[in-house]
Amino acid sequence: MNRSPWTQARRAARMNPSIIREILKVTEKPGVLSMAGGLPSADTFPVEAIQAACDRVLSHQSKEALQYAASEGYAPLREWVAQRVGALGLKATPDQVLITSGSQQGLDLVGKLLCDAGAPVAVETPTYLGALQAFTPYEPLFASLASDDQGPLPSAIEALPHDAPGTRFSYLLPNYQNPTGRVMSQARREAVMEASRRAGVPVVEDNPYGDLWFDQPPPQSLSALWPEGSLYLGSFSKVLTPGFRLGYIVAPSEIYPKLLQAKQAADLHTPGFNQRVVHEVIKDGFLDTHVPRIRALYKANRDAMADALRQHLPQGCDWQSPEGGMFFWIRLPEGLDAMALLPRAVDAGVAYVPGAAFYAHQPDPRTLRLSFVTLTPALIREGVEKLGRVLHEALAMAEAPTP
C-alpha cells in the first residue's frame, strides 16, 4: 500500500487533534487545582435516590428498560419535560419533546439537520466551545454576533445575511452563559426574538444552566417568545447527574419529524434504562427540593470565588460576579495572554480554560474562564491565590524593561 486509505475524505483530512482537548489534558495533572472543566460538584449527585430508582426499574420494568426502545424517548419522561418547560412559559405537548443523549447530542442533531456547507450560522461572542465543535463538522460559515454584557445585540441579528444560502439559525444561551456567565434581561430577550422573527432566522436556545440561579430566577425562555421559530435544548446534567447523559429538545411540530429521523440515524435511541431511572427519581417532585440545595452550594462557591478574586487578582483584571450558573469570566490587563500563561499556571498548581477557545473568530487573548462548581470554597480560595501570584509575576515581567 503506497498511501493511506483513510485520508481521502474532506472531513477526515481537516480534522486534527483539537487544541482545547490538548489544553485540557494539561490541566488534569495530579496536584493541580483545576477550575477548567465545567464539572458539577459530585456532592450534588443524588446517589441514594438513583440507587433506589435503579432497583425499582430493574424489579418492575426490566424487560422494557433493557430492550430497544422508541427513538422519541420514554413517554412519561417526555410528558414530564413538557410540563417542566411549560412552567418556563414554553407551551409544548409531549409530542414535541425528543429525549437526547445529553444536550451535546441535541447540538449535533441540530447541526446535522440545519447546517449546510458554507451557509451562515450565528453564534454569540464568545460562545460555548462544545457547540462550535458540534456544528463544525457540518461546515457552516460562523457569524459572530456582536454582543455586550447582556448577550447578542438585536441589531446584529437584524444584520444577518438573508440572501441565499441564508442564515440557518442563531445559537443563543440566555441564562448564565457558558463561558461568560452573563444573563439576558427580559427587554433584551424581547428585542432579540423580535429581530429574529423579523429576519426569519430561527433560534436554537440552549439552557443547561437556567435552574442554577442564586437570588432570582432568570426571565422568560427565549423560545416562549417565538415558539414556532425556536428549538429549546435542556439537560439533566446540571441538576441531577451528567453521567447518565440525558438531555432533550423541544421542537415545533414542523421540524420534529426530521429531528427524530436524525436521532434514529445517530444512535437509535437514548438508553431506555437511564430514561426510566431518571424519571423514577424526578417524577414526584424530587427536583423541587434537590435543585435549591445545588443553588445554595453553588452560591456559596460563587461568593468564595468573588472574594478571592477581589483579594488576589492584580489591578486591571476585569470581571462581573455571575448571578447563576457555573462560571466567572475574567479579562486580564493589557499585555497578558491567557493561553500563553496556562503552562505557568499549571506549574504553579492551578488551571483554567483560556477564553480564546470560545470564539468563532478573533479571540480575545486576555480572557479566561474559571468554574466555581467543582472545588470546595477552601480550594477555590487556594486556587485563586495561586492564579493571582502567577498573574502578578507575569505583570511584573511584562512591565520590566527588556534587557
Add this chain to the structure above:
Amino acid sequence: MNRSPWTQARRAARMNPSIIREILKVTEKPGVLSMAGGLPSADTFPVEAIQAACDRVLSHQSKEALQYAASEGYAPLREWVAQRVGALGLKATPDQVLITSGSQQGLDLVGKLLCDAGAPVAVETPTYLGALQAFTPYEPLFASLASDDQGPLPSAIEALPHDAPGTRFSYLLPNYQNPTGRVMSQARREAVMEASRRAGVPVVEDNPYGDLWFDQPPPQSLSALWPEGSLYLGSFSKVLTPGFRLGYIVAPSEIYPKLLQAKQAADLHTPGFNQRVVHEVIKDGFLDTHVPRIRALYKANRDAMADALRQHLPQGCDWQSPEGGMFFWIRLPEGLDAMALLPRAVDAGVAYVPGAAFYAHQPDPRTLRLSFVTLTPALIREGVEKLGRVLHEALAMAEAPTP
C-alpha cells in the same frame, strides 16, 4: 412571518418521514405476532447480574460513574474490548478502542468522518437498513456490491471507482448478516480483503451477531486480515442488553484521533454509569456462560422457524437456514410483492420487514426478513402458519384469471 424559517437547509428539506419507520409502526399493532424488529429475547437479559452491578457501582464508584467522563470510554472496558477482539484474531491495544453509544453511533461517526457529498460508499446487496440511514445524511453516493450467498464478490470490490472523489469505504457484515443471515467463508474473507487492499478501499466491518453462532464459530474477523485498513464495530446489544446502548469501534491509530473528535462533538461521551455497570457484569467471564445460553435459545428458535417455514410456506418460496444470528431471509415466488402484502399479513396477525428496505438500489420486491429471536418457538410456529396462509391466498389470487 411569510415562510417557514426551517426549510432553508438542504438536509432538512430532503428529509421526510422514513417509509420503514411508518411500516414498522404498522407492525406494532396489538395482537400482531411481530417477526419484524430485531429485538433480542427479553429472557436473555441478565437482570440479576445487572442489578448487582448497579449496586456495586453506586456503592463504590458513584462519584466517578455519575460525573462527566473521558470521550474515549471507561479504561477497563476498553481493555476488556481489546482482549475480546484479540481472541477473534484482531490485535489491538486499548488505545485503539472507542466506546460508542451502541454500534449505531459507530456508523454515524464513520459517516461523519469518512463520507463526503457525492463520494462513493460501497455496501452489500442487500445491507443493514440502519447503516443506510446513518450514512445518508452525509450524502454519499452508494455503490451496491454484487453479492451472492457468501456476501460481496471480490470482483465487485476491485471494480470500485478509484478516480476522484474515490470510494471512501466498503461497509461489510461478515457474520450472519442483517438482513440475509449469510456468513462469509474464510476463503471469501481473504479474497475480499485482498481485493480491498489492492483497491486501497478501507473496510468498515460491522459484527453485532458474530457471537450468536449455533454449531461452530464464524471464521476470522475481516479486520484481522488488513488491520491498518479496517474499522471494526462491535456491540453489547445482542449478548447482554440493547437498553444500555453500548458498542465500540476498534480503529487503526492513524484514524483514531479523528474518530475521537467526532465522538466528542456528537455526545461528549457514552454514559459512564452504563460503561461501569457493564464492565462490572462482564469482567470476570460472565459472557463465557451467558452467551452459550443465548446461542442454545436462539438455535431452538431457528429450528422452530425452519420447521414451520418448511411446513407452511407455499412452493416457490426460497430461503436458507441461517447458521447463527437472528434472521431468516425469504424470497417469495414470482408475482408476489412483500411490501404490498404487508398490510394483509398484519390484518392476519403477523408482521415482517419487507426486504426492499435493505437495498441501496433496485430492491428485490419478493424478499422479506423474519426475526426468530423475539417470539417463543410456539408463537413462531403460529406466526409462520399465519404468514403461510396469507401467501397461499395471495398466490391463489395471483394465479386466478382476472375477470
